[in-house]
Amino acid sequence: MPAVSLLVVIVAFACSPLLSGTPLQPFDVYNALQGFAQLGLPALAIGITMIAGEFDLSIVGTYALGGMLAVSTGVSSPALGVLAAVAAGAAIGAAQGALIARLRIPSMPVTLATYIALLGLTYAISGGLSKTYPNSDVTLWVDQTLAGIFSPRSLLTLAVFLIAAVVLGRTRLGRELRAIGGDRRASRVAGVGVDGLVIGLFTVSGTLAALGGALLSYSYASANPDPGLQPLILAAVAALLGGVSLAGGRGTPLGLLAGALSVALLAQIVAITALPDFTTQLLYAALLAVIVAIESPGLRALLDRFRASRADRPQTLS
Amino acid sequence: MIQIDGLTRAFHGVPAVSGVSFTVGAGEIHGLCGHNGAGKSTVVKMLTGQLTPDSGRIVIGDEPVELRSRQAAQRAGVALVDQELSVVPALTVGENMLLGDIHAPLVNRRRAAYAHCRRVLDDMGLEGIDPDQPLSTLSIGEQQLIEIAKALSQRARLVILDEPTATLTDVESASVFAAIRRVAATGCSIIFVSHRLAEVLELCHSVTVLRDGRKIATTPTADLTVDALIVQMLGEPPFRLAAARKPDHDLAHALRISGLRVPGRLRDFSLTANAGRIYALAGQLGSGASDVLRAVAGLHPTAIGTVELHDRPVPVRDPVAAARHGVAFLSNDRKSEGLFLDRSVGWNLTATRLPFFARAGVLQPRRELVIARALAERSGLPEHRLGDPVAALSGGNQQKAFVGRCLGRDDVFALLLDEPTRGVDIGGRAAIHQLLRRAADAGLVVLFASTELDELLELGDVIVTMRDGQIVNRYDGDVDVDGVLLMRDMTRGIA
Numbered sequence: 001m002p003a004v005s006l007l008v009v010i011v012a013f014a015c016s017p018l019l020s021g022t023p024l025q026p027f028d029v030y031n032a033l034q035g036f037a038q039l040g041l042p043a044l045a046i047g048i049t050m051i052a053g054e055f056d057l058s059i060v061g062t063y064a065l066g067g068m069l070a071v072s073t074g075v076s077s078p079a080l081g082v083l084a085a086v087a088a089g090a091a092i093g094a095a096q097g098a099l100i101a102r103l104r105i106p107s108m109p110v111t112l113a114t115y116i117a118l119l120g121l122t123y124a125i126s127g128g129l130s131k132t133y134p135n136s137d138v139t140l141w142v143d144q145t146l147a148g149i150f151s152p153r154s155l156l157t158l159a160v161f162l163i164a165a166v167v168l169g170r171t172r173l174g175r176e177l178r179a180i181g182g183d184r185r186a187s188r189v190a191g192v193g194v195d196g197l198v199i200g201l202f203t204v205s206g207t208l209a210a211l212g213g214a215l216l217s218y219s220y221a222s223a224n225p226d227p228g229l230q231p232l233i234l235a236a237v238a239a240l241l242g243g244v245s246l247a248g249g250r251g252t253p254l255g256l257l258a259g260a261l262s263v264a265l266l267a268q269i270v271a272i273t274a275l276p277d278f279t280t281q282l283l284y285a286a287l288l289a290v291i292v293a294i295e296s297p298g299l300r301a302l303l304d305r306f307r308a309s310r311a312d313r314p315q316t317l318s
Numbered sequence: 319m320i321q322i323d324g325l326t327r328a329f330h331g332v333p334a335v336s337g338v339s340f341t342v343g344a345g346e347i348h349g350l351c352g353h354n355g356a357g358k359s360t361v362v363k364m365l366t367g368q369l370t371p372d373s374g375r376i377v378i379g380d381e382p383v384e385l386r387s388r389q390a391a392q393r394a395g396v397a398l399v400d401q402e403l404s405v406v407p408a409l410t411v412g413e414n415m416l417l418g419d420i421h422a423p424l425v426n427r428r429r430a431a432y433a434h435c436r437r438v439l440d441d442m443g444l445e446g447i448d449p450d451q452p453l454s455t456l457s458i459g460e461q462q463l464i465e466i467a468k469a470l471s472q473r474a475r476l477v478i479l480d481e482p483t484a485t486l487t488d489v490e491s492a493s494v495f496a497a498i499r500r501v502a503a504t505g506c507s508i509i510f511v512s513h514r515l516a517e518v519l520e521l522c523h524s525v526t527v528l529r530d531g532r533k534i535a536t537t538p539t540a541d542l543t544v545d546a547l548i549v550q551m552l553g554e555p556p557f558r559l560a561a562a563r564k565p566d567h568d569l570a571h572a573l574r575i576s577g578l579r580v581p582g583r584l585r586d587f588s589l590t591a592n593a594g595r596i597y598a599l600a601g602q603l604g605s606g607a608s609d610v611l612r613a614v615a616g617l618h619p620t621a622i623g624t625v626e627l628h629d630r631p632v633p634v635r636d637p638v639a640a641a642r643h644g645v646a647f648l649s650n651d652r653k654s655e656g657l658f659l660d661r662s663v664g665w666n667l668t669a670t671r672l673p674f675f676a677r678a679g680v681l682q683p684r685r686e687l688v689i690a691r692a693l694a695e696r697s698g699l700p701e702h703r704l705g706d707p708v709a710a711l712s713g714g715n716q717q718k719a720f721v722g723r724c725l726g727r728d729d730v731f732a733l734l735l736d737e738p739t740r741g742v743d744i745g746g747r748a749a750i751h752q753l754l755r756r757a758a759d760a761g762l763v764v765l766f767a768s769t770e771l772d773e774l775l776e777l778g779d780v781i782v783t784m785r786d787g788q789i790v791n792r793y794d795g796d797v798d799v800d801g802v803l804l805m806r807d808m809t810r811g812i813a
Binding site: 170171172173175176178179181182183185186187188189190191192193248249250 | 368387388389391392398400402403404405406407408409413416417418419420422423424425426428468
């Protein structure tokens with residue numbers, strides 16, 4: 001299903017010159033990938049928690065805090081800034097994971113509270129103002145064009161997705177993560193260490209979100225204390241387009257990759273064709289509705305019934 | 319060789335298992351039997367690291383082991399097939415077989431894993447199942463076989479199978495038995511927990527029987543018969559003499575069930591029930607007894623057959639229609655399918671009769687209170703607890719509220735209850751039995767499913783025994799019945 005959504009969007013992307021009247025440039029692809037770089041890490045962070053049957057709402061808070069920490073601490077050494085952001089993200093994630101696993105609290109209220117708290121914390125650090133990042137060398141470096149369409153930022157994001165794909169698809173850890181999303185009781189009985197996995201999971205989602213925030217703030221040369229709900233919503237859209245089920249247990253990082261690319265390309269199509277901004281939202285909604293409807297059990301049952309009724313019809317052979 | 323020595327565990331001061339000891343030799347298949355509440359599950363949980371014993375020792379090989387978690391038990395070489403189906407439908411067959419296996423490599427070696435699973439499946443006679451197939455494409459029986467295959471393939475020193483065949487067909491059971499024998503022949507010890515006594519005698523070398531948390535005996539199967547085993551399990555078996563409520567041909571046929579089937583669960587069930595009588599369905603897990611109730615209540619989406627209540631056909635597969643025709647169903651799972659736990663007792667009592675105290679769609683709280691009070695009195699709930707959340711009540715009182723909800727309604731004609739006194743103390747149990755008797759006397763058909771022999775014999779005017787999705791015997795009110803007779807039907811079936 002993620003492949004279908006990506007295919008539809010790629011075809012639309014390829015056809016966009018028909019509307020804009022100018023042929024596609026490598027720069028258009030580069031821009032789409034930059035959009036992907038911005039969205040990808042939060043989408044992956046929320047996606048893997050959904051695969052494991054949890055839901056990490058705090059990613060936007062970690063994302064904002066990560067950006068703020070990176071610009072505050074990374075002026076002379078950008079690596080140090082990223083490190084500070086990632087360390088904070090990991091620590092916040094681990095603390096949330098421990099609460100959720102050990103006290104058996106649902107992840108929604110815990111991560112919602114963390115999200116709000118982190119926004120407050122970020123606000124306190126910044127005084128509620130955007131904080132600029134003076135090291136313009138770093139800003140230029142992270143967004144420089146590589147091979148015509150890539151940047152270090154988009155390449156790094158892609159690399160993280162590939163690592164996630166290998167871990168989830170090819171290791172015992174990945175199998176166990178998908179198992180606890182599919183059926184937690186059965187996983188416990190089978191001998192999966194559920195609590196440890198949940199803690200690790202939230203640590204990773206916090207880390208990824210903070211990394212995404214840090215890279216974005218380097219790219220914008222400023223950190224925004226309140227990114228709003230847009231990143232969370234787009235990340236969730238990307239995850240759902242990527243075939244992740246809200247019930248848990250289903251979805252792959254490559255599906256998430258396709259979902260995130262779909263969202264980024266769609267935004268770029270709107271930019272290329274110079275359609276008004278609100279079209280983006282309408283297109284997201286339409287794509288999401290179609291993809292989710294195609295997969296819905298109700299539709300499948302309808303189709304099955306339809307097929308069965310055709311098969312039941314008496315054959316009129318003479 | 320596995321030695322279990324003086325294993326004891328209590329819950330809230332009530333002993334569930336006290337001083338149970340037995341030994342399972344290398345290569346031995348050891349049966350573990352007991353009636354409900356005998357302590358089998360508690361013993362299994364202690365052996366698999368899901369519960370820690372209060373005292374006692376478990377020795378595997380020559381070393382005493384402490385099994386504090388499922389992982390610790392696995393490291394000590396204990397594999398488990400749980401009573402409940404414990405597979406993950408979202409994963410493939412092969413992934414399920416390797417899930418939680420501490421010997422599985424950290425990074426999958428796809429070919430090696432595939433070959434390993436292929437070999438295990440072939441050994442079980444499951445050549446038709448591919449390890450890369452999603453588990454959700456298999457039938458429930460096949461999923462159960464995968465779980466057994468998984469446990470048998472872990473190269474454990476002790477494999478525990480807790481009711482592994484309850485949901486399997488005879489052919490499937492036969493291949494499971496062959497696989498168990500093959501694994502035992504490699505020197506692995508097997509503990510086989512089952513209520514299918516004929517199977518236990520066929521498969522096991524010796525059988526340990528528990529009753530009320532204590533060990534009664536360990537006997538070589540050569541010296542046992544099904545009846546001897548039942549006597550060990552029950553002690554003094556409960557009985558019912560030909561009762562006052564003889565079949566009465568003047569009573570109207572209220573509920574007619576004919577040709578009721580649920581694929582994979584219920585083969586064929588027909589019963590004609592009179593108003594004013596209590597019908598007991600006696601059947602163990604997987605016997606189909608509770609499926610009869612669920613199907614009549616419209617809760618089995620795949621059920622077929624006809625149900626008539628007072629000569630009006632009740633559509634199967636439609637719970638709302640069943641309720642409208644006057645079928646009230648009380649699930650054995652009060653918590654998820656019965657009560658609104660965080661709402662008050664009064665709220666729960668009146669939840670299914672809102673139209674009675676609404677005027678033009680608006681609820682009249684004062685009228686609601688009057689009705690709730692009356693119902694509380696009828697169902698024996700203290701009036702001052704009407705405002706308390708149901709979750710704060712004891713199991714017995716919760717069940718009373720549950721039953722009370724169906725009482726005093728002139729639009730309910732049949733009351734179906736699955737395990738009406740599960741988790742209820744003795745006092746509550748008597749009160750609930752009384753409630754049901756009164757409901758029957760008021761002209762309702764009462765149909766309940768239970769595994770409790772005492773309850774079946776005390777409450778049932780007609781007792782219908784079931785096994786493998788069909789009726790074994792029917793005992794009307796004019797015959798003597800005892801626990802041994804019922805157990806034989808429920809565990810051995812049609813000879």
